[in-house]
Amino acid sequence: KPAVGGGSNAPRTAGGSRLDAGRRSPVVSPIVRRIAREHGFDASQLDGSGPDHLVMRRDVESFISDELGSATAPAATSAAPLARST
């Protein structure tokens, strides 16, 4: 069994993390970042359930369903992919 790792894709419960404006959790998936952005918050303000607080998709999705009371669709079907004006 490799020394690194901890089953990041497992549907572990994400545990009701709240937004914290002072927090800077790591986010590495642009999809995860976008789902959060489309729901009006910054994913890095969640306390991620991945290794080292990495914000996983499940964290964003459970925040949305628990706190915002809406279901998430896969990111791409929810909106046009870009508003590319910087």
Place this chain on the structure above:
Amino acid sequence: MSEQNFDIVVLGGGSAGYAAAIRAVELGLTAAVIEKDKLGGTCLHRGCIPTKALLHAAEVAEVSKDAAKYGIKAAFDGIDMSGVAAYREGIVSSKWKGLQGLLKARGIPVIEGEGRLVAANAVQVGDDRYVGKNIVLATGSYSKSLPGLDIGGRVITSEHALELDFVPKKVAVLGGGVIGVEFASVWRSFGAEVTIIEALPHLVPNEDESVSKQLERAFRKRGIEYSLGVRFQSVTQNDQGVVVTLENGQTYEAELLLVAVGRGPVTENLGYEEVGVTLDRGFVPTNERLETNVPGIYAVGDIVPGLQLAHRSYQQGIFVAEEIAGLSPIIVEDVNIPKITYCEPEIASVGYTEAKAAEKFGADQVSAFDYNLAGNGKSSILGTTGSVKVVRVNDGPIVGVHIIAGRAGELIAEAQLAVNWEAYPEDIAPFIHAHPTQGEAFGEAVLKLAGKPLHAI
């Protein structure tokens, strides 16, 4: 007797070691690399690069033999092993030169000599002592054998196999893992009769079973023989060749026996245990941030239990430098690291096999679709067959991708991002792959899993 001080002293200048040093100096740290042989290590000199040169020569041979199928008149006339060697050596030496230049430009001293860990913060090379605020162990691996199976004469390892100046008429390969099937593939293309002996029930036993089975079929068609599920017992050799005996009494005669049963860690007699570093069957266990049980001593690359791959070594080297610099890099689990086997047809995979995904997430929680390349235009044009299997969690992310096909290796990059970024098939579906590419097969499998197949039912 001199002493020099660095932020990081790296023992071993292979993929893992030099990557750590490069990243360290980028972050403003000082680093030195201690290397007893050649910078670049196994991968550059005895591993990835020279084997892939042989495999490309094998591909050229196959293309030449098959040219008429495509309307090209070409007469294949055998292998010129000195030409193959010149090509292989040319690639290795130019990459080696480039790598040396890279470290030089970065101002990283590469200390020639055999190092020994003499304290939790020091490596000794001859009379000289290199003291580091942190130590990175990166001493790599060597070709293992089995108990009672002596390497020598006609019983060889991959190091020797790489440098053979002739094509054996008949060769036996012990081990149907990556290295075994790659050499089997090369030798077959070069005209040898090849038999692979694998104790487990399948070739490439770490891959998804459907991939193993397809490889077995493809190898059988290519005339590569194999024995599966029966263990090796013994080998004898004389002037004429070797005789390999399996536990069931079956024997195989050949000119040579390649032993490709795995790679062991290079950790013996290097002072590791004396300084207090715990070893586990020779490997160096670490925490998930690659630190050993001795604070300040890290381990990277093939000596760390898990996948033995050059890009994992790079990743771990970079990770450790960033960790020491306080950057808290993210962890990439072994399962999410892509693996390529460069035999013909190639195999590429990332994430969980279908069986492992079912185990992990529950069989009723996962779906898989295996897109047959018979439906893929570009693969037909290339004359290759195979499939792309995508495994998803239902209403969840893609957790595994398993490909077998000529040129499959390049197709795994996209899958690596999908798996590591937790993409759902629905996220990828709107972005139709360029036509005609082999990558479309991944697209078709994904479309199917998203409930909207295009060129599939």
Place this chain on the structure above:
Amino acid sequence: MSEQNFDIVVLGGGSAGYAAAIRAVELGLTAAVIEKDKLGGTCLHRGCIPTKALLHAAEVAEVSKDAAKYGIKAAFDGIDMSGVAAYREGIVSSKWKGLQGLLKARGIPVIEGEGRLVAANAVQVGDDRYVGKNIVLATGSYSKSLPGLDIGGRVITSEHALELDFVPKKVAVLGGGVIGVEFASVWRSFGAEVTIIEALPHLVPNEDESVSKQLERAFRKRGIEYSLGVRFQSVTQNDQGVVVTLENGQTYEAELLLVAVGRGPVTENLGYEEVGVTLDRGFVPTNERLETNVPGIYAVGDIVPGLQLAHRSYQQGIFVAEEIAGLSPIIVEDVNIPKITYCEPEIASVGYTEAKAAEKFGADQVSAFDYNLAGNGKSSILGTTGSVKVVRVNDGPIVGVHIIAGRAGELIAEAQLAVNWEAYPEDIAPFIHAHPTQGEAFGEAVLKLAGKPLHAI
């Protein structure tokens, strides 16, 4: 005189049309496809597939010629054009059979015959009327010429060029875009002398300028001649060949002239204007949801202004079916659709060129890094050179990727995801590409843009 009713009537059975029909029936709608020639259209019968077969035959020829470099003894002995034709036709006919089976299995009627739009909700074929709640126009494109340049005799288009049963000794190609450079590349590999005539200052003028320049260098090395920046004036032909004259008086003699100056929309005399569909220089303008000015009439594929690519056609076909079904699919802008040019070396790109990105985001807001494949092990092994350029917005996403190299086509799939998902280089950086692959070059460029180059300075 019969009348049949469907949810969707699709006029034209090319990539765009059949994709719309397939997606429609998946969504529970009824659909029919009207096709006057062969299901599959340009791409399958006269475009993507047969050209890529020729290009692969060309690759086989090159490999055979170069075999000695890799230590393989092979004597190249010319091209057997009837063998090439058999190979090409074999691929096309097997894909055609597969496609017919696919629509049949889906229960989609394919009506043979020339259709004409006769009402906002009806297409007429002979005596039969096909009424649709929605109509999808998908009549595709044809090879254009220039004013005063007549096709015929030794002045040919790609349709004719595909089917040539000989290799011309000397050939002129008018147009240095995708189709022109692909045929130039094939013919050169088959032994012809080739000259490309392009009015714009560069070959493949829609690509990043650095890619165009590298292609020009590579073509020059291959002995492909070209004239850039001077316009075609006239051509004369006789029994011996053609003489092409440019506006500056320069003349070129050749056996044949291939006219590859673009593709025009097939929209004339099909009833479009009579029913009120607005045309713009023959193309069918639509809103961003692909509906024409007539409600209920949609247009997809090459007749819609923009990129003319098979996978854009698939995407638009799927999009329109989903739109009609009320699914509100996401829009993919043309700039984010990958493009591949399959000449040798191949070109693949997605997103903005460096120049366009500078225009759009401000020159000081973008950074680019062009990783030279001289540093990429797998490319050296394959004997190919080139580069991978990645363009990012500073502190922002990757907005363009531009690749030139042998086998570049497969490398764009990953870039397509990165660009469409607005990935930052920092998002990709932790996931080190499998070694040794050509895809590592994209990884290296990304690492550099993330401020942490590995095999680069």
